[in-house]
Amino acid sequence: xxxxxxxxxxxxxxxxxxxxxxxxxxxxxxxxxxxxxxxxxxxxxxxxxxxxxxxxxxxxxxxxxxxxxxxxxxxxxxxxxxxxxxxxxx
Numbered sequence: 001x002x003x004x005x006x007x008x009x010x011x012x013x014x015x016x017x018x019x020x021x022x023x024x025x026x027x028x029x030x031x032x033x034x035x036x037x038x039x040x041x042x043x044x045x046x047x048x049x050x051x052x053x054x055x056x057x058x059x060x061x062x063x064x065x066x067x068x069x070x071x072x073x074x075x076x077x078x079x080x081x082x083x084x085x086x087x088x089x090x
Contacts, residue, residue: 027052 018040025034031054037046047060 020038020040022035022037024032024036027033029052031052032050033052034050035046035048036044038044044062046062047058048056049058049060051057
């Protein structure tokens with residue numbers, strides 16, 4: 001009896017999206033202004049916003065649909081200043 005060789009093909013489930021390298025915007029002084037992280041089908045997942053001095057101001061997480069899920073704002077001493085969560089009612 002001959003044994004079947006397992007397939008070496010890889011499959012990606014619809015729910016598994018490849019995360020691309022962040023798209024980065026810069027201030028004129030060369031420091032990072034904003035980083036945006038997208039999936040392979042161009043849905044925004046995460047956004048980081050910085051001050052002109054390079055301080056992290058806000059991190060925004062998005063749901064699979066691209067709708068805001070949670071946003072965390074930071075003070076200039078890197079302490080969490082405000083957390084906001086967004087819910088979609090059905």
